[in-house]
Amino acid sequence: MGNAENNAIDATVKRVTDAFGGAVAIEGAGELTSIVVEKGKLRDLLMSLKTEKDCAFTMLTDLFPVDCYGQEPRFEIVYLLLSLDKKVRLVVKTRVGDGEHAPTVSDIFSVADWLEREAYDMFGIHFDGHPNLSRILTVDDFEGHPLRKDFPTEGYGFDTPFVVNLGGETT
């Protein structure tokens, strides 16, 4: 990673800390710089990163939660951003507790629609304002959220026979 890229990240970090002050914290440095933001300011931060003139992070490459089981707040949602102009990446994180809701970013980055559905399906995190927050990977009548650390590997009701759900069709 060259100097130009590092400078672009440093400039972005400086701009973000100036603008958001106490709402953000900076972790790591260089290529691994991540900005931890309060969930209330998440949408503002992502919007400003996306529309920033010098180094616009126009692409959300991934969105995933981490279950820090036993810690408080329990979940960390990670947003991986990419600036196609400057070819640099930035990590934005926000933390939500068990049962708390996170704001949706699906109107800022449309890819977040399915990524947030996956996050909801696997971790049970609700995203306020999401247009269609339903399960995406597991079956519709699935019980629980499989990637939570306290989810049993076999799932719930493993010993009872599997009942196939044909979606209300009579066959």
Add this chain to the structure above:
Amino acid sequence: MGMKSNILVTSVDFAVNWSRKNALWPVSFGLACCAIEGLMIPISATYDISRFGAEVMRPSPRQADLMIVAGTLTKKMAPVVRRIYEQMPDPKWVLAVGACASSGGIFKTYSVVQGVDQIIPVDVYIPGCPPRPESLLAGFIKLQEKVQKESMFDKNRRLLSLTEGKA
């Protein structure tokens, strides 16, 4: 049962079963790696499943007699397998190919159905992970033997109506 197994019935049974067992057209349902081993290799020249009259892999269930379920059945895929099975005309048979299709295999997890027999009736289970092509042919011949023994006046024959949850 009104009809007895007299000389006429058994003769018709023999002829019907003989023609059925030697023209089992499979609908291939490849779900995972067993689809390579269990479905594609037996068609190849080395193993040549057409020796047993089953080389006509149908892409449509409506033209098939035999469903070869090869691979891991996930809960998400289960309604599709069940629907394809129900679209097949009677009489129909099912081969479960591989450990996953037979019992869930190594996947003792929340996402995998522990054997396709939980959603459709299975005639022959072929073990292996994946099974050798010879195993599949052996299972197929086993199924042919089973077809030959069936009778058209067997009340339970192929009229298996699965009630939900009771496979």
